[in-house]
Amino acid sequence: MITIENLNKYYGDVKVLNDISIDIKKGEMFAIVGHSGAGKSTLLRCINGLEDYSDGSLRVNNKEIKSLNKQQLREFRKNIGMIFQHFSLIQRKTVFENVALPMQLWGYSKEEISKKVKELLALVGLDQKLNAYPNQLSGGQKQRVAIARALTLNPDVLLSDEATSALDPNTTTSILNLLKEINEKLNITIVLVTHEMEVVKQIAQKALLLEHGNIIGFDDTEELFLKPDEKMKDFLGETEVVPNDGVNIKLYFPKDNAYQSFITKMARELDMDFNIVWGKLEEINSHIVGNMVINIKDEDRQVVTNYIKEHDIVWEVL
Known part of the structure; x- marks a missing residue:
């Protein structure tokens, strides 16, 4: 066109x-x-x-x-x-x-x-x-x-x-x-x-x-x-304020995927507590998309990232 x-x-x-x-x-x-x-x-x-x-x-x-x-x-x-x-x-x-x-x-x-x-x-x-x-x-x-x-x-x-x-x-x-x-x-x-x-x-x-x-x-x-x-991020004027200690992992939640309970499920199955330190939900074209940052202990990094990889979620370590 x-x-x-x-x-x-x-x-x-x-x-x-x-x-x-x-x-x-x-x-x-x-x-x-x-x-x-x-x-x-x-x-x-x-x-x-x-x-x-x-x-x-x-x-x-x-x-x-x-x-x-x-x-x-x-x-x-x-x-x-x-x-x-x-x-x-x-x-x-x-x-x-x-x-x-x-x-x-x-x-x-x-x-x-x-x-x-x-x-x-x-x-x-x-x-x-x-x-x-x-x-x-x-x-x-x-x-x-x-x-x-x-x-x-x-x-x-x-x-x-x-x-x-x-x-x-x-x-x-x-x-x-x-x-x-x-x-x-x-x-x-x-x-x-x-x-x-x-x-x-x-x-x-x-x-x-x-x-x-x-x-x-x-x-x-x-x-x-x-x-x-x-x-x-600079264009949007976004600043993520996250802790200096531990590991900060950012999870991305796209449309058409029900990840609302993912953090709760992961905490239960790994028998582990997480700190949610940053998050945002956006309604875009009538869909809800967003991301969330969790903070974990250094020693828990491997087990948590392995779990996330198994569940087809976009993520990164900040």
């Missing part, structure tokens, strides 16, 4: 994207994550052709973006929907007129426009707001209008540039649930740019972490959170 290989982008002498290679599959919910200045919005604009790239390859539906001429690029963007942080609605136009605008610009008939706009406003839960103006809507309602507008031309891809950053947590959740529904019902590939890790946990199937234009993480979302490397 979207294939990026060895992509580089410069602003003058400054390299803002460095050797980016990722693959986004059809129908995937994909997050591009990073702090301010990481290059995530620049990468998003490369995907829809609003930014050029210095070298490398970026293909959407097997079309190399940099090889498209002006007319081809216009046709290409018809298949790319875009939603923004600040909605970008036209204040003097009604909800209906805002959503209808792309279809009007492409010369659709009034009948086609009316049918499509009403369908989309029903999908986003605003069918009763056809004649309202943006200043009569809440922030969440404005974003729903923007989402409906982005879908009017039946795009293959929906790009979201910090679309929930201006919303409160409850409204953010409702918008993310709407995007999930759109993804499932319409099988649209959704690419989200965000600096909010909670957004990634709730919605993304796969995530790319950027720092100063470099990839510092790229994997299934659950794997990134389940077993973060040092760069990921």
